[in-house]
Amino acid sequence: MMAQASPWYRRLGGGALPAILLLILMLGIYAAYEPSALTSFGISNLLNNAIVLALAATGLTIVVLTGEFDLSGAGVVAICNVMAATLSMGAPGSMGTLGLVLLAGLLVGAINAYLIAMLGLQSLAVTIGSLIVCQGIALIILPAPGGEVADAIISGVTGDLLGIPIAGIMFVALALAWTFLKNTRWGLAVYAVGADPVASRLSGLNVPTTKFIAFVLAGLCYGGAGFVYSAEIGSGDPRISDSFLLYMFAAVAIGGTSLVGGRGGVLGSLIGVGILTVMQKMLFAIGVAEFYTNIFNGLIMIAAIFFGQLSSLVARIALRRPA
């Protein structure tokens, strides 16, 4: 199945090339209309806007690559946000809160993983359930907006290190971690399991374990997203992530990851996150008025997904033609 020659853009996560071009185009338009786009203020704002979705979309991508769905992300983000807003000023402190928040993400991921990978339940149904449970728990922890996030967390996450925004460092770290992970045995198995679970099982891959690790890693990513979100708003709100799920799936789809699994990757999703984030800025910069913003949002998303699928279309045509 693998193409023999591996041109540079294939290595960028398969279908991501058109998305990269679109992102560059949108950035160009944004920068042309908004002089401050390329200042450090503009860039660090953009990265801070994007990093929450980037973390969450990374988690979702890993699960989707194995051919499963995961809707629990928005619920985990909500729990982690209210946890950070209620715990970080108290005994656990900043690092303790980070640990507890990641643990919560891990726990939800592990429960999902057990039910889906080990018991073989439908991932869509299971994760709808865990989404609703998580949102309910968030409302119990914090029934109305409030709470406070420790300053150390806020400055630690939204500040910069040697002049480089922390959010930017996290972006690079995500990309590097994925580049490393996808070349491990587990990473190769993820693609194989997503492309054809039966063939994978027959050729000796451990399908349940592969999926189990994917769901747990995803939970961890959602926990991280909730923690960073908390740092950005500095307070808690149990309904903060209500409209988040759609953007997570949009980022994954725009980035060229196939929603049936086996094709795509985290790098593409990161580009997808970039497109969604720059879109809001670009529409503001070119002055799209009031209600039309939503229409443009939708249209650009459809266009982005179309271009995202274009590369696989081109690849299929190219395959048909003898090289």
Added chain:
Amino acid sequence: MEGKRISRRIAKAAAAALVSSLCVVPLSQANAKDHYKVFLNMSYSGNSWQAAAANGIKALAATPPYDKMIEFKTVISGTDVQRQISDLQSMIAAGADAILIMPLSPTALNRVVKQACDKGIAVFTYDATVTQPCAHNVSSITARYGANTAQWMVNQMGGKGEVVFNHGVAGTTVTKTYDEQAYGVFKKYPSIKIVGDFYGNWNDATSQEEVAKILAAHPNIDGIWSVDGSYGSLQAVMNGRPDRLVTMAGQSNNGYRLAIADPAMQAKGLKGVSSSSGPSVGGYAFKLMMEVVTGKKKLDQQNVEFPLPWVEPKDVKVCPGDAFVNGCNTFPADKVSALFLDTALDGKLLPELSIDAVQTGNPKAGAKIEELPPVKYADTLPGVNCTDCTPPADWLEPNLVKPIPVPN
């Protein structure tokens, strides 16, 4: 190659952007300029309160001399906090001089609001509030609507009777604050019995439906306390028990004001006060913000109280024209719809507005911006307009209405 051409164009655009960003002079203090960049950031949109507030602000921004001085833009962020944060950052980046916000959350915007303040941008909120101390909140949330209206009802009812409690929207600070005050007042009078309560969501249709249900179970109710959805609540009583109406506190819908002043309705027992937060708080906040930005006014405190609209039956005065002049405060039934919010206008503070202005956003012909009287600073309420602060000791007590003694 198409790709190459695109990338060349992008390179050009990026280069142009770089050059121009180097040329931009940092904004000096906003004072004494002749041109201002002003943003209105709405969150929710699509209901009549929000539309009337936004139209009033737009009309004022287009009224001389502001029409020539202000580059005005409205941005609707929707109900997602992260989008509101992103839009506010865009406004900061676009070099805003002033931003007027309807905030989605009292706490979640604090960091971006601080960013704006640090750039010397004047940040004002209207109606809803933020706890970030560098912003100015303009609201009547501190004006004790809950305590005053409940006390007014108690006085009218002689301290006894059955009351229906129409909450607003669950989980909002407004609802929490007003409910606490109204409950506190009603509780002091043992002969006042709350026989039903529901979340009317500040909506007339919902309120009408719920009051009709309660009326079926409790045919003897004497009063309805509400924040909004008052006209709908009254309609339910008029349909279900047309000969015996109730004592009410509520919004400022034109139909409601006409009803409470109608002698035929009064003869059937209707006693009502028209109060509650009005859309004109948006226009007032805008005018105040511009006076501060242009250096005409200096605010010593963070929170400004917008006077609580208060119209009792004896105060209702029908206007002959399209605006509130000479103290009139209500329109004839054929002029506007029954649900039109009379508090979208304010004869004293916003004489520049007319019916057309708050319905279309166009300025009133011949109007000129008039200066505001001195402001009244607001009480502090923790979690509402400040964080580490104490509320006044009597914040649950009425301050506009004098309580009657508890009947034996």
